[in-house]
Amino acid sequence: MTERIYLDHNATAPVRPEAAEALATALLATGNASAIHGEGRGTRARIEEARGAVAALVGGEAQGVVFTSGGTEADALALTPDYQRAGEPLACDVLLISAVEHAAVLRGHRFAADKVEILPVDARGRLRLEALDEALAAHAEAGRRVLLSLMLANNETGVIQPVAEAARRVHAQGGLVHSDAVQAAGRIRVDLAELGVDAVSVSAHKIGGAPGAGALVLADPDLRPAPVFAGGGQERGRRAGSENAPAIAAFGAAAHSARLALESEIIRIGGLRERLEDALRCEFPELVLLVGDVDRLPNTSCFALPGVPAETAVIALDLAGLSASAGAACSSGKIGPSHVLAAMGVPERIARSAFRLSFGWSSREEDVDRALGVFRRVVPGLSRRTRAA
Incomplete structure (x- = not known):
């Protein structure tokens, strides 16, 4: 054939060989990462190693990595009006998104429909920054804080968005910025500090990891979006539910390989x-x-x-x-x-x-x-x- x-x-x-090996090793191991016995500590060690590798892929800190089931859930976690920073409320009144975002952003947010504004793009598919300026001015005048979600690279065309410039303008008005970096991570340089964003979403299976793992990486670990799932205290209370340790281990191995190459x-x-x-x-x-x-x-x-x-x-x-x-x-x-x-x-x-x-x-x-x-x-x-x- x-x-x-x-x-x-x-x-x-396709799954990278390093990721497949990490996945198989973790699958054969026993132990809940929340348990304090030896098996649990072994699982926890694999998760934390992966956390460091994913953070390094996007220039973040390990403490800022929140593991999820994939990029879609990472977007949903980020796109909430309810944030806290160091325990203090930091509510966002309106969500701004570009017209070319992935469906996980266009339809996966947690804002009321009348609190969402879709911004136009030019003939090349890049956000019209003048439209962003107009929206920011209007919302600033009304006393509304903005959350902008602007993908770093488009999944259909590959076009790279002016995320750093957009983030600078939003932050000047006291807003927050999220970027869906699912297609960009592992394919171009992604650095939270250079982009100036508050959070990025990444996904394991786009870079050669196993399906079933993703992450929201927060530039400031003290910034906390309201959880999508309530329950246990996993992921520092930011995402309840036992971690998918095998997929996360494979994610870490794929992230490490992608960054080195x-x-x-x-x-x-x-x-x-x-x-x-x-x-x-x-x-x-x-x-x-x-x-x-x-x-x-x-x-x-x-x-x-x-x-x-x-x-x-x-x-x-x-x-x-x-x-x-x-x-x-x-x-x-x-x-x-x-x-x-x-x-x-x-x-x-x-x-x-x-x-x-x-x-x-x-x-x-x-x-x-x-x-x-x-x-x-x-x-x-x-x-x-x-x-x-």
Whole structure:
């Protein structure tokens, strides 16, 4: 059987060998991390080692890491109007989010509907800072504190947002800033201090860890969002429930590997993406590269083949052994119009023909060559059938 070509790392990355080993070791161990006996202390040690590795990946402190079930829960934990700092209430009156956020932010917050404001983006998918300024001025005049949630990198296009500049403006008005860094962590440098944000969300399975673990990393460990789950005192009282120690151990191993290899991987993976895009544009002059002239993740390519419906292309590529995505891969397999491309003003006829290829730690030079071969075999036939329909 021919080996498949996996170019869908933004949906989920293959598990790294180091993470698989850590997962297996933790699965075979016994002991609740809250217990004081030897087995419990062993589990606690694995969790704390992972906590340090995840913190290091984003330039944070271990005490600021709150482990969750994934990026979605980490976003939900962050997006609450009820905060405390060192025990003192720090309520947020309104939530500002960009129009291109992941569904976990667009629909996963804990604010009332009338307390949420969606800010526009430009044609490249970047937050319009002038719109942010207008919103901040209006809310400051009304005496309202703002919580801004702005993703660091988009899951569909890879576009990198001006998070540091947005955070500076929000903090000048006394607000808080959260960034969904699920796609960015392990792919570009992420540093809480450089970004100037109060919290970032990260996810294990995007960087080669096991599904079932994520984290909200707080720049100030004394900043405390209201818990999503009440119960025991796990995670310093910030997230109740026994920790998923095996998945967390694998998360730590993946975070450690991703951080050590980051600089070289940015160059290597960026080179793979550029080679693929250059070859595809030569092969298919009609191809539209949707975000080629803006800062974006080195691993992500989002383009359209006008006239070829994305769902048809993805299925045909899959049958030919190539894994790709149309839009986000977090909707139970559903393929539909992209809210990201719509917010960017991409014409619907182009948006419906857009899909994404994303590289990662396991990608190789031969993946590019084989992917090009698949496109050469599949796309001309799809174009002929579409014209004939």
